[in-house]
Amino acid sequence: MKQPQTSRRSFLALAALTPFAVAATTACGTSGPGSSPAGGGASMWYLSGEPNQTTMQKAVDAFGSANPDDKIAVTYFQNDAYKTKIKTAIGAGQAPTIIYGWGGGTLKTYAEANQVEDLTAWFDENPDLKNKFFPASFGAATVNDKIYALPNQYVAPIVLFYNKELFEKAGAQPPKTWDDVMSLVKTFNGMGVAPFSLGGQSRWTSMMWLEYLLDRIGGAEVFTAIFEGKPDSWLDPAVIETGTKIQELVSADGFIKGFSSIAADSNADQALLFTGKAAMMLHGSWTYGAMKKDGQNFVQDGKLGFVQFPTVAGGKGDPKNGVGNPAAYMSISSKATDTEKEAAKKFFKEGIMTETVIDTYINSGSVPIVNGIEDKLDTSPDKEFLNFVYDLAKNAPNFQQSWDQALSPTAAEALLNNIDQLFLKSITPQQFAENMNATLGK
Amino acid sequence: MSNAVSTARKTAPTSARTDAGQNGQRNAALAWLTVPALFFFLAFAVVPLAGVLILSFTSWDGIGAIGSAGMSNWFSVLADPGLYNALGLTFLIMIASWLVQTPISLLLGVFTAGSQRYRAALAVLYFLPLLLSSAAVAIAFKALLDPNFGLATGLGLPFLAQDWLGVPHLALGLVIFVIAWQFVPFHTLIYQGGVRQIPKSLYEAAEIDGAGTIKQFFHITLPQLKYTIITSSTLMVVGSLTYFDLIFVLTGGGPGNSTRILALDMYLRGFRANLMGPASVIAVILVLIGLALALFLQRLGGKDKQGSQLEGM
Numbered sequence: 001m002k003q004p005q006t007s008r009r010s011f012l013a014l015a016a017l018t019p020f021a022v023a024a025t026t027a028c029g030t031s032g033p034g035s036s037p038a039g040g041g042a043s044m045w046y047l048s049g050e051p052n053q054t055t056m057q058k059a060v061d062a063f064g065s066a067n068p069d070d071k072i073a074v075t076y077f078q079n080d081a082y083k084t085k086i087k088t089a090i091g092a093g094q095a096p097t098i099i100y101g102w103g104g105g106t107l108k109t110y111a112e113a114n115q116v117e118d119l120t121a122w123f124d125e126n127p128d129l130k131n132k133f134f135p136a137s138f139g140a141a142t143v144n145d146k147i148y149a150l151p152n153q154y155v156a157p158i159v160l161f162y163n164k165e166l167f168e169k170a171g172a173q174p175p176k177t178w179d180d181v182m183s184l185v186k187t188f189n190g191m192g193v194a195p196f197s198l199g200g201q202s203r204w205t206s207m208m209w210l211e212y213l214l215d216r217i218g219g220a221e222v223f224t225a226i227f228e229g230k231p232d233s234w235l236d237p238a239v240i241e242t243g244t245k246i247q248e249l250v251s252a253d254g255f256i257k258g259f260s261s262i263a264a265d266s267n268a269d270q271a272l273l274f275t276g277k278a279a280m281m282l283h284g285s286w287t288y289g290a291m292k293k294d295g296q297n298f299v300q301d302g303k304l305g306f307v308q309f310p311t312v313a314g315g316k317g318d319p320k321n322g323v324g325n326p327a328a329y330m331s332i333s334s335k336a337t338d339t340e341k342e343a344a345k346k347f348f349k350e351g352i353m354t355e356t357v358i359d360t361y362i363n364s365g366s367v368p369i370v371n372g373i374e375d376k377l378d379t380s381p382d383k384e385f386l387n388f389v390y391d392l393a394k395n396a397p398n399f400q401q402s403w404d405q406a407l408s409p410t411a412a413e414a415l416l417n418n419i420d421q422l423f424l425k426s427i428t429p430q431q432f433a434e435n436m437n438a439t440l441g442k
Numbered sequence: 443m444s445n446a447v448s449t450a451r452k453t454a455p456t457s458a459r460t461d462a463g464q465n466g467q468r469n470a471a472l473a474w475l476t477v478p479a480l481f482f483f484l485a486f487a488v489v490p491l492a493g494v495l496i497l498s499f500t501s502w503d504g505i506g507a508i509g510s511a512g513m514s515n516w517f518s519v520l521a522d523p524g525l526y527n528a529l530g531l532t533f534l535i536m537i538a539s540w541l542v543q544t545p546i547s548l549l550l551g552v553f554t555a556g557s558q559r560y561r562a563a564l565a566v567l568y569f570l571p572l573l574l575s576s577a578a579v580a581i582a583f584k585a586l587l588d589p590n591f592g593l594a595t596g597l598g599l600p601f602l603a604q605d606w607l608g609v610p611h612l613a614l615g616l617v618i619f620v621i622a623w624q625f626v627p628f629h630t631l632i633y634q635g636g637v638r639q640i641p642k643s644l645y646e647a648a649e650i651d652g653a654g655t656i657k658q659f660f661h662i663t664l665p666q667l668k669y670t671i672i673t674s675s676t677l678m679v680v681g682s683l684t685y686f687d688l689i690f691v692l693t694g695g696g697p698g699n700s701t702r703i704l705a706l707d708m709y710l711r712g713f714r715a716n717l718m719g720p721a722s723v724i725a726v727i728l729v730l731i732g733l734a735l736a737l738f739l740q741r742l743g744g745k746d747k748q749g750s751q752l753e754g755m
Contacts, residue, residue, distance in 0.1 A: 088504065091504035091505045109506065113507070257605060258589030260605070260607075261605055261606065261613075262590070262608075409716040410503070413710065417699070420698055424697050
């Protein structure tokens with residue numbers, strides 16, 4: 001008989017193929033890149049780029065050799081790529097044990113989805129650790145009065161850097177007011193040097209301008225209202241004036257030619273400053289360390305100048321206000337196993353902000369968020385810059401966390417997109433304010 | 443599967459009774475063989491598609507809980523001018539890519555189909571871009587075109603020192619150029635194969651009739667390549683819907699939104715702005731457009747009259 005034969009054969013063929021099919025479908029679900037090293041320990045994702053990558057690798061290596069059972073496996077990613085990757089990984093349940101971030105709005109979405117561990121009780125059990133760090137650094141780690149992240153690394157305000165050599169050549173002084181800025185733009189354009197370097201393709205680089213300008217024009221309250229989601233808070237006249245000032249600066253060729261195609265990830269914006277192609281740059285204090293490393297003695301020879309962001313005539317903001325990153329933050333994935341969580345906590349306590357790490361940060365020109373480091377800062381070869389940053393962070397009546405980190409990811413993406421268009425002048429300041437106003441509460 | 447079943451239905455009544463039973467059995471056995479393929483199609487195409495359709499009616503940030511949103515995602519996306527900007531750009535890049543790539547790859551294909559040594563050597567060079575990944579191509583072009591540290595300043599060619607990726611219309615043109623640079627080799631390969639299939643005797647006959655090279659090209663090569671052109675065009679048009687990696691690395695959709703095509707718009711909404719619902723709406727729109735285009739192109743090729751072009755040979 002034919003029929004049973006054929007059907008059995010086809011059944012066998014099917015049976016032979018099924019395991020492959022099942023293997024193929026299940027392969028997608030098993031251990032992803034966020035898995036931990038074999039034999040205990042925890043996994044961590046961190047940002048690539050020097051000097052922080054080496055600092056972290058040394059800290060992890062030192063912790064690993066002291067605690068062979070609790071090794072930390074680190075994978076490094078580029079900044080902009082990481083921001084997307086970590087969100088996707090958390091959503092897919094593939095997050096590493098230790099989640100690096102900037103706190104604020106993004107951390108809030110993780111906390112509200114129960115994706116990160118509540119560390120409040122753990123900090124209460126370890127008061128020494130909690131008291132080790134600047135109290136202000138816990139602000140962006142706190143969601144609904146609970147602490148979800150360990151502040152670490154260093155405080156990174158946004159600073160106006162300038163090339164002293166070019167300023168001497170021009171016989172100019174660093175800007176103290178917005179009018180100075182606009183006249184310096186004329187001076188340097190006349191010399192054939194770009195006034196400001198800007199890695200505009202990264203968009204958060206352009207955002208730093210708005211953060212300071214809005215603060216200087218309208219005071220810290222304007223963004224606080226936006227952050228709290230008050231109705232029509234983006235329509236504040238200070239927002240419109242900020243946008244107008246930015247577009248005036250763009251129209252006056254204030255930024256280097258081609259700024260909208262320069263990405264900050266490659267540090268090209270910093271290279272423009274230390275190679276003398278641009279006279280000034282508004283950037284995070286972390287670029288000091290990078291320029292010291294890459295700039296061929298530009299920093300060491302004292303050619304890098306730095307000042308606070310200038311004031312705006314008639315503005316309401318306190319000129320001592322600062323913006324930037326109050327610290328870096330590390331959370332523990334609630335999806336991790338208990339042994340992974342314990343390893344991570346041990347690393348938080350003993351491995352991450354050791355004396356060696358603190359010294360390395362200071363040596364690379366950053367101010368760690370650790371209390372009682374004044375003496376160390378004073379004896380550093382970079383003491384001028386370190387004390388400048390320390391005072392800026394300490395004396396600021398208001399230290400605003402970077403907007404794209406403070407706001408929810410949805411509002412932040414809309415903000416970055418609209419900032420890009422504002423700098424390209426494809427929308428007016430009024431349209432910018434209206435577009436952003438539509439994102440309130442999202 | 444549906445093909446096998448439908449042939450079974452068609453043939454059964456016309457064949458003799460004794461055959462009918464056997465035919466049916468063989469078709470049933472053949473139908474079983476499609477099961478693995480069908481399984482993969484279900485698992486990797488139909489199920490995710492259904493998932494996306496369902497997600498388009500929900501609000502989800504990719505991390506927390508999924509909540510129902512009714513039609514609100516659809517209304518908000520369809521009312522968003524960003525969608526029409528992305529749609530327009532997608533079609534613009536599609537049409538421009540076809541217009542740029544088809545003539546170049548057709549001519550290169552005809553050229554490399556020749557049997558001379560130097561042509562084979564050149565063909566190897568033409569195919570080089572095919573070996574590079576899109577991300578690598580994008581990073582390389584980005585570095586070469588850097589307005590301050592790029593090729594133009596290095597070589598001292600001021601006319602090349604444009605802000606290629608920073609000015610909206612230049613960035614768009616550049617994207618079309620880089621896509622062409624990367625994909626022309628692939629289509630050249632398709633045309634080369636097509637040209638080599640054309641029987642030599644056609645050209646010999648044309649030569650006897652006194653047709654020159656140009657006349658031969660328009661009256662023999664081009665008509666004989668009809669189906670190759672349709673295949674290549676289908677790949678180009680449907681493929682252009684999924685251009686993502688290259689543009690993502692090269693411009694990230696910028697400056698502004700000037701290269702934010704539909705696939706990129708979907709990604710940015712979903713994974714940057716954490717709006718999985720609206721991103722799913724765009725995914726559904728992409729699927730519908732892709733299906734419509736594929737159907738249209740198949741019609742164009744005359745699906746029902748796949749007649750031979752070599753009749754009488």
